[in-house]
Amino acid sequence: MAESENIVAETAEKIFADLADAQTINRDDKGAWKAPLWQALTEAGLPLSWVGEDCGGSGASLAEGFSVLSAAGRFAVAVPLAETMLAGWLLAQARIASPDGEMTVVPASPKDRITVNADGSLSGRARGVPFAKAAKHFAVLASDAKGSFSIALVDAAKCRIETGLNLGGDNSDTVTLDKVQPVTTKPAPQGFDQTRLMLMGGVARSLQIAGALESMLEISVRYSNERVAFEKKISKFQAVQHNLARLAGESAAALAAATSAADAIANATTFNDEVFLEAVAAKIRCAEAAEKGGAIAHQVHGAIGFTIEHILHRYSLRALAWRDDFGSESYWAVELGKLVANRGADELWPLVASR
Amino acid sequence: MTAALRFDPIRLPSECEQLRKEVRAFLAEEIAAGTFDPHQPNREDTDVPEFSRKVGARGWLGMTWPKKYGGHERSFLERYVVTEEMRVANAPTRRFFVADRQSGPVLLKYAPENIKMDILPRICRGEICFAIGMSEPNSGSDLFAAKTRATKTDGGYLINGTKIWTSSAHIADYMIAIFRTSPPTKENRRHGLTQFLVKMKQPGIQVNPIGQITGQYEFNEVVFTDHFIPEDHVLGEIDGAWKQATSELAYERSGPERFLETYYVLTELVRAVGKNPDTRSAEGIGRLVAQVHTMRRMSVSVAGMLQAGKEPVVEASIVKDIGTVWEQQLPQRVRELAAFVEETATNRETLEKQLDFAIKTAPKLTIQGGTTEVLRGIIARGLGLR
Numbered sequence: 001m002a003e004s005e006n007i008v009a010e011t012a013e014k015i016f017a018d019l020a021d022a023q024t025i026n027r028d029d030k031g032a033w034k035a036p037l038w039q040a041l042t043e044a045g046l047p048l049s050w051v052g053e054d055c056g057g058s059g060a061s062l063a064e065g066f067s068v069l070s071a072a073g074r075f076a077v078a079v080p081l082a083e084t085m086l087a088g089w090l091l092a093q094a095r096i097a098s099p100d101g102e103m104t105v106v107p108a109s110p111k112d113r114i115t116v117n118a119d120g121s122l123s124g125r126a127r128g129v130p131f132a133k134a135a136k137h138f139a140v141l142a143s144d145a146k147g148s149f150s151i152a153l154v155d156a157a158k159c160r161i162e163t164g165l166n167l168g169g170d171n172s173d174t175v176t177l178d179k180v181q182p183v184t185t186k187p188a189p190q191g192f193d194q195t196r197l198m199l200m201g202g203v204a205r206s207l208q209i210a211g212a213l214e215s216m217l218e219i220s221v222r223y224s225n226e227r228v229a230f231e232k233k234i235s236k237f238q239a240v241q242h243n244l245a246r247l248a249g250e251s252a253a254a255l256a257a258a259t260s261a262a263d264a265i266a267n268a269t270t271f272n273d274e275v276f277l278e279a280v281a282a283k284i285r286c287a288e289a290a291e292k293g294g295a296i297a298h299q300v301h302g303a304i305g306f307t308i309e310h311i312l313h314r315y316s317l318r319a320l321a322w323r324d325d326f327g328s329e330s331y332w333a334v335e336l337g338k339l340v341a342n343r344g345a346d347e348l349w350p351l352v353a354s355r
Numbered sequence: 356m357t358a359a360l361r362f363d364p365i366r367l368p369s370e371c372e373q374l375r376k377e378v379r380a381f382l383a384e385e386i387a388a389g390t391f392d393p394h395q396p397n398r399e400d401t402d403v404p405e406f407s408r409k410v411g412a413r414g415w416l417g418m419t420w421p422k423k424y425g426g427h428e429r430s431f432l433e434r435y436v437v438t439e440e441m442r443v444a445n446a447p448t449r450r451f452f453v454a455d456r457q458s459g460p461v462l463l464k465y466a467p468e469n470i471k472m473d474i475l476p477r478i479c480r481g482e483i484c485f486a487i488g489m490s491e492p493n494s495g496s497d498l499f500a501a502k503t504r505a506t507k508t509d510g511g512y513l514i515n516g517t518k519i520w521t522s523s524a525h526i527a528d529y530m531i532a533i534f535r536t537s538p539p540t541k542e543n544r545r546h547g548l549t550q551f552l553v554k555m556k557q558p559g560i561q562v563n564p565i566g567q568i569t570g571q572y573e574f575n576e577v578v579f580t581d582h583f584i585p586e587d588h589v590l591g592e593i594d595g596a597w598k599q600a601t602s603e604l605a606y607e608r609s610g611p612e613r614f615l616e617t618y619y620v621l622t623e624l625v626r627a628v629g630k631n632p633d634t635r636s637a638e639g640i641g642r643l644v645a646q647v648h649t650m651r652r653m654s655v656s657v658a659g660m661l662q663a664g665k666e667p668v669v670e671a672s673i674v675k676d677i678g679t680v681w682e683q684q685l686p687q688r689v690r691e692l693a694a695f696v697e698e699t700a701t702n703r704e705t706l707e708k709q710l711d712f713a714i715k716t717a718p719k720l721t722i723q724g725g726t727t728e729v730l731r732g733i734i735a736r737g738l739g740l741r
Contacts, residue, residue, distance in 0.1 A: 214359065221738050241735035248360065248734055249677040252670065256362035256653040257645075263364035277648055284645035330638055333645065337637030340644050345626035349443050352648055353375070355366050 008049070008060055009067035015040045016075040022311040025078070038079050038102070047081055048098050050089035055097040057088055065089075066262035069204050073211020076314045078170050080104055080131035082204045087139035090197060094151035094186035101136040104129055106154070106175050110198045110327045114142040114177060116150050121179040130325055132161050132173035140182065141197050149193055152182035168318035172325075196271060199279040201326030203265055206258035206282040209290050209322050212315040213251040216297040219312065220244060224300055234300075243296050250293035257282040264355075273339065274354045280332040287329035290319035360670060364652070365659030371436045378440040381413060386444070393445045394705050396619050396712060402484075402526050403447040410441075410448075411481025416455050420463060425476030431662045435655065439611035445619055449523060449573075454478045457607055458485035458531050465591035465599065466552065474529070474552075488518040488532025488553065488577065495520070496729050498533070499545040499597060503579060505534035511586045512536075512551070514559070514579040522723075524562045524575040527555050533596045545597035550590040557582065569715045607724065609657040609671040614650040614678035616720055617713040620689040620706070621647065627693065627700040639692040643685065650678050669737030676730045683720045686713035 019037040041047055049065040051057020060068075065085055072081050080102045087103035107114060107126035114124035122142050132138070138159065140152040158180045166172035221244060224235035234240050261282035268275045294316040298305050305312040323329060340348055386393055390406055410416055418434040420426025438456075441448050459478050462471055477483045494500035503516025514534055524530065530553040537547035553560070559582030564572040591599045621643055628636045653674050660667045690710050696703060721727040735741055 217738075221740065224740065235740040238732075241740050242728070242731040244738055244740060245673075245676065245731035245734035248669070248738060249673050252360050252362060252673045253649050253653065253677060255360060256364075256656055257649040259362060260364045260649075260652040260656075263366075277644070280641075281645035281648040284642060285649045288642075329642075333638045333641030334634055335637075335641065336644055337632060337639065337641035340625055340640055341628055341632045341637065342630055344630070345622050348622055348625055348644070352644070352651060353439065353443075 006067075008046075008064040009071050011044050012041075012046055012068045012071045013074075015044060015046075016071060016077060020075050020077050022076065022314050026309070026311050026314060034079055037077075041079070041081060042100075047084035047102075048088045049085050051092050051098045055092055055095065057092070057098055062266040063262070066203070066207055066259075066266065069207040070211045070259075073208030074215050076168075076212050076215065076318045078168070078314075078318070080134050082208060083131045083135070086197075086201055086204060087135075087137070089200065090139040090141060090151055091153055093189055093192055096151060096153050096184050096186055099137050099153070102131065102134050103137045103139055104131045104135040105197065105201065106132075106138045106140045106177075107194070108201065108325055110194060110331060113194075114140055116142045116144040116185070117179060118145075119179075120185060121181050122152060122154065122177045123179055125174065125176045127174050128164070128166075128172050128324060129175045130166070131171050132156070132175050133163055133171040137183070138175065140177070141188065141194055143194075149188035150185050151188050151192075152185040154180060154182045166318075166321035166324070168314070168321040170318070170321065172321070191271065195276075198326045199276070200265065202283040202332070203258070203261045203279050205322040205325050206254070206286040207262060209286040209319045210251070210254035210258040212319040212322075213247075213254050213289055213293045216293060216312070216315045216319075217244075217247050217251045219315075220247060220297045220300045227302075240300060243300060247293050247296040247300075250289040250296070254286045254289035254293070257285040273343070273351060276339065277336065277351060280336045283327065283332050284329040284336070287323035290323055294319055360673070361660070361665075361667065362653055362656040362670065363660060365656050367432055367436065367655065368430075371433055374433055375436050375440060377413075378415070378437055381409075382440065382444045382446060385409070385446070391445065391447050394619070394623070394709070396445045396709065401447065402450055404450060404481075406447050407450045407481035407484075409481070410451065411479055416451055416481055417459055417475065417479035420459060420475065420479070424463070424471055425479035427479075431658055432655075435611065435658045439615065439651075442611055442615045443618060450484045450526065451478070451481050452612075453487060453523065454483065454485035454529075456610065457487065458529070461531055461550070461590060461599075462552070465550065467587050470552065470587060483528040484523060484526050486521050486524045486527035486530040486555070486577075488521055488524075488530045490518065490520045492517055492519050496726050499539070499548060501533055501535060501548055503532075503534050505536050505549060505551065505584070507536075508583070511588070512584045514551075514553075514582040514584060516579055518577040518579075520565075520574050521577050522574045524555070524577045525564055525572070529553060530555055530577070531590065537594045543597075547594050548596040549593050550596045550599055551584055552588040552590055553582075553584060554588075559583065568718070569712065608675040608730075609654050609661075609667075609678075611651070611654055613675045614647065614654065614682050616679075616682045617685045617716065618647065618682070620686050620709050620713050623702060623706040623709055624689045624692055624696075626702050627696040627706050629697075629700070633695065636692055636695060639688065643688060646681055650674070650681060654678065669734055672730050672733045672737070675725065676727060676734065679720045680727065683717045686710055686717055690714065 025033050045058030048057035049060040053059040083104040086105050088098040108129045112126040135156050138154040140154050143149050160176040162174040164172050227234050261278040264275050264278035304310050414427050415437045417426040418429045491501050505512040532553050533548045536549040540546045559580050561578045563576040657667050657671050
């Protein structure tokens with residue numbers, strides 16, 4: 001990691017530690033923590049990390065932005081930071097300046113399509129859009145009848161939003177555009193399509209899941225060293241030790257897959273099969289780790305981890321929820337399987353060992 | 356706080372890509388010449404001495420060792436490339452693999468100069484095969500319960516006792532073994548074992564093959580009866596083997612052999628389903644490929660951190676734990692998907708034979724070289740639970 005990456009990530013970590021402490025947030029049922037946190041993040045330029053200074057952002061590198069998302073995952077941050085970063089990044093692809101305030105991306109699933117009408121307005125429905133309710137603007141990727149992609153900045157107030165909640169209790173809404181005139185539209189760069197957006201979102205979610213698993217491992221280890229049962233710390237029971245070793249394995253696999261994918265995207269010159277493998281493998285493996293690792297973290301905590309008062313659910317349920325955004329693991333597994341089959345058996349190992 | 360796990364996204368340096376091409380070209384030539392069949396993994400117990408010598412002649416044995424001992428002073432990442440390409444091609448590496456990965460590095464560290472000058476160049480030329488003498492009939496995972504005695508005599512030691520589950524002992528020229536030179540102490544039950552270099556095929560050593568559930572005879576019982584070992588074959592500190600046994604384990608635990616042992620069934624499944632798989636096959640293959648990619652990224656990361664002088668001990672144990680569990684499950688997952696392969700698939704018979712072999716091989720993968728239970732204990736210690 002380069003020195004500057006550390007500085008951006010450290011800034012984020014410090015803000016989260018000061019203003020997004022899990023215990024404090026968990027006791028605050030009115031959400032009073034949200035505004036100061038968002039303000040601090042904005043003042044540090046983090047929501048627009050991936051927007052160049054000429055487009056109103058802070059011009060951080062992709063790698064620096066990814067390290068912010070890892071930190072956001074470790075704190076299971078429930079504000080639209082990743083979403084605003086992705087929206088700013090999408091708009092920047094078409095050199096559209098980012099406005100102030102919370103944003104999110106539309107669509108957020110590989111199955112939903114937004115269409116550009118002949119008059120330049122946008123129509124379509126996108127399900128499971130994270131934090132749509134909180135967003136002031138949407139960064140929209142839409143295609144016309146010929147299949148050409150455009151990127152548009154849309155005023156959220158002009159769209160119909162049906163509120164939904166994901167497993168972690170964060171907004172995951174249905175956004176309907178009915179001939180909505182965007183604030184700005186520009187053609188997407190050559191070769192930019194919905195897969196690119198989904199994979200960028202998927203890598204963001206992979207990093208967040210890996211971060212949440214790191215925290216689940218840490219609090220589970222700490223709890224097992226405190227909790228006494230049968231007259232000894234439960235960390236001294238071999239069954240518990242082996243469960244925690246497995247949780248460490250799941251956390252490690254998620255971390256390795258997600259950071260590798262982020263590195264691949266940050267350094268990619270072309271978007272080829274190798275980058276595709278990195279991105280989808282991360283989403284698949286991290287989603288599997290969220291399931292297996294989260295289950296162990298809960299098992300170690302026993303009943304207390306099942307209470308709303310305990311912070312464990314902030315990580316475990318969000319990690320499970322993040323599996324669904326930007327294409328689930330089963331969706332991407334099918335796509336990866338098709339790609340591998342199409343390349344043929346003898347081209348599988350060269351793909352895996354390409355870097 | 357728990358020390359954070361690290362898996363830096365390490366990429367193989369550019370010199371590795373040229374090397375990879377050379378290894379692939381060499382393996383293709385050997386396959387074409389009929390030295391081995393890449394579709395037949397089930398010849399673990401066959402011995403191909405001429406292949407070992409050719410690999411040595413290419414400079415791919417002792418790659419990281421000093422040149423004065425016949426080595427090539429290349430990086431661990433270059434060695435990684437050679438290892439993974441050989442493994443994926445199902446090349447017959449058994450004869451040299453243990454010497455190259457494990458025994459050579461132990462000799463480099465602990466053997467006297469005359470032994471190093473004698474043996475290491477022969478390993479590098481692919482001429483000699485090593486076995487590892489750890490387990491005994493009543494001492495497996497509990498390594499320090501070993502009882503085979505080394506009794507001091509004129510100019511050396513006399514060995515009496517039995518090693519067991521010793522892979523390749525029937526073809527090995529040497530063995531590196533631990534023997535008891537003193538009883539354990541009250542304070543330290545690991546005290547009293549010493550590491551020795553044993554020359555095989557000598558009086559006082561009897562090798563008895565043991566049949567395995569795969570139908571092969573690849574491991575053995577090795578009985579020592581007043582076998583003489585000269586003084587200069589002691590490796591390291593008398594009674595202090597416990598201090599030496601752990602240092603190189605990170606290399607041993609995290610290599611490509613720890614997740615690619617049954618990889619061939621995945622390649623063959625992809626061949627069998629053809630270009631247009633149904634949804635179930637596509638999803639199954641996609642999940643398996645995501646796993647193998649992730650395992651490889653973890654393993655390369657540990658290799659890179661080792662090369663950079665870091666000590667990712669817990670990370671290396673994690674790679675072996677989840678890598679071996681994965682390679683054990685792989686044939687079962689492939690079997691489930693193979694049930695939907697068309698009857699007309701041309702490689703159907705090959706796939707079925709491979710699956711039979713891989714499923715029979717699977718149980719050993721989480722036992723050999725340190726069981727899952729032992730590894731999870733090491734990880735737990737690293738997490739601060741012990």
